[in-house]
Amino acid sequence: MALRRIRADLHIHSCLSPCGDLSIYPRRIVERASAAGIGVVGVCDHNTAGNAAAVINAARGSGLTVLPGMEIASEEEVHVLGLFPSLAALRPLEEEIARDLPRLSAKEAARQDQVLVGEDDEVLGFHPLHLLGATRRTLSEIVELIHRRGGLAIAAHIDREAFSIVSQLGFIPPGLAIDALEVSPLTTIARARETIRPPARFPLVRFSDAHRPEEIGRATTDFLLAAPTFEEIRMALKAERGRRVCRP
Amino acid sequence: MTLAEIVKRLNLKVYAGEGGLARPVSGGYAGDLLSDVIAHSRKDQLWITLQIHPNVIAVAALKDLAAIVFVNGREPAPETAAQAEKERIPLCGTTLSAYELAGRAYALGLLEK
Numbered sequence: 001m002a003l004r005r006i007r008a009d010l011h012i013h014s015c016l017s018p019c020g021d022l023s024i025y026p027r028r029i030v031e032r033a034s035a036a037g038i039g040v041v042g043v044c045d046h047n048t049a050g051n052a053a054a055v056i057n058a059a060r061g062s063g064l065t066v067l068p069g070m071e072i073a074s075e076e077e078v079h080v081l082g083l084f085p086s087l088a089a090l091r092p093l094e095e096e097i098a099r100d101l102p103r104l105s106a107k108e109a110a111r112q113d114q115v116l117v118g119e120d121d122e123v124l125g126f127h128p129l130h131l132l133g134a135t136r137r138t139l140s141e142i143v144e145l146i147h148r149r150g151g152l153a154i155a156a157h158i159d160r161e162a163f164s165i166v167s168q169l170g171f172i173p174p175g176l177a178i179d180a181l182e183v184s185p186l187t188t189i190a191r192a193r194e195t196i197r198p199p200a201r202f203p204l205v206r207f208s209d210a211h212r213p214e215e216i217g218r219a220t221t222d223f224l225l226a227a228p229t230f231e232e233i234r235m236a237l238k239a240e241r242g243r244r245v246c247r248p
Numbered sequence: 249m250t251l252a253e254i255v256k257r258l259n260l261k262v263y264a265g266e267g268g269l270a271r272p273v274s275g276g277y278a279g280d281l282l283s284d285v286i287a288h289s290r291k292d293q294l295w296i297t298l299q300i301h302p303n304v305i306a307v308a309a310l311k312d313l314a315a316i317v318f319v320n321g322r323e324p325a326p327e328t329a330a331q332a333e334k335e336r337i338p339l340c341g342t343t344l345s346a347y348e349l350a351g352r353a354y355a356l357g358l359l360e361k
Contacts (some may be wrong), residue, residue: 076301138301138325161283169303170282 001226003242008233009033009220010042010067011081011156011182011207014051017071018112018132021212025121026051026058028213034064036217039228042083042207044069046131047101049094050116053087057119065228071156072097073134074142079156079163081182082146085230089150096145100135103128139165143177152234153177157184157209159192172198179237180205180245185219189248203237203245222246249273249358251315251338254294258342258352260317264329265338273314275360276353278346282307289313290360294353296346300324305331315339319346 012029013020033041043052043066052068059066068090069083084090104112106126114127137145146153155165155172158181165172165181172181180203183192189204198204205221224244225232236243252269255262262269276294279285282303289295291312297304298319305328308316315338318324324332324339332339342349 076299162281167281167283168299169301170286170307171303173301173303 003224003226005222005246006039006225006228006232007037007220007222008040008042008228009036009038009208009210009217010040010069010083010154010205010233011044011071012041012210012216013045013071014043014055015113015115015117016048016051016127016131017045017211018114019211020045020113022113022115024211024213024216025117026054026119027121029055029216030059030062030064030066032213032216034062036220038064038217038220040065040067040223040233041216042067042069042081044071044081044083046071047073047097047133047135048127048129048131049087049090050127052090054117054119054121056087058121067230067233069151070094070097072142072146073132073163074139075134075136076139076168077134077163078139078165078168080139080142080146080178081154081156082142082151083154083230083233084149084151093145093149093151097135098129100137101129101131101133104130139169139173140176147177152179152230152237154180154182154205156182158196158198159183159187166196172202174199178202179234182207184209185215203239205245206248221248249356251294254353254356254358255340257356258349260340260342263318263324263339263341264332265315265336268315268336268338271314271338273358276350276358277313278350286311294358296349296353298322298346300328302328302331304328305335305337308337309335313337317342317349319344319349
């Protein structure tokens, strides 16, 4: 099968994240990503995938592939992206994560702007849990839980001064089974290699961490794939069968 | 002041690395972001933290810290304790908060030399 370059932005928040802008709702995500030449997006709200179905449905017929995911906070407050082939694969983990998060009062939930929406961008309600909280699972437990459900685990924004594996833990723990390391739009992959010096066995990727629509695609990673699918991206991160992460 | 004296006077629990209790301690550092501790802690300090990930042992060894004290009753994971024995880093614990423990250590006269 012929391989081609496919652009991905696998770290996009929706209006469900408390820090996400209200305007980053499903149809806007699809429009902006398509306009930016992106073939695959990952919807990763903090500790939930509550809006992922809406984005998947909004993208139907657009040619854009939407991978459901979550940006999970470990006990050490390291943020990890968990990306999944399907919502069915992700749901059990989402339920487990939810048990670790404190419940908000209705008033607090409204103030947090954790907006659950449908595929036509209609407001369905407010998420009742404290989504910006940390879970009670260690980083290695989170990675293991993601893998057990067939997902990919990517350490988020490793160059950031907060909530990154480097800020929280000083360095990348040897033996950690993480699938890739993400650098933020604040730096480049080349600069991150120089300053952080991550072990060479981890692929480096760069995504937007968009919290508003105009940020979608401000950082992307091209993959050499046969098709814009989860399995192809998994193979690319493992450098299997010719699939790979393209150099920026 | 030796670590043994501090352990006794602050009523700390010792989880691992008892071999290092005779070590002299000079001041302390409190922090949970390991990148910050790497940047700012100094040799022979008592490190006060709630972070129990095994990486704390490597940081303490790297900076030649005298000991780690886990606050808020947090206990090291078995892997962390095993690493501590290997690297000879004493691991202690208290139910006090970081603020309370640092205040009491300061009041004992545990200051920088």
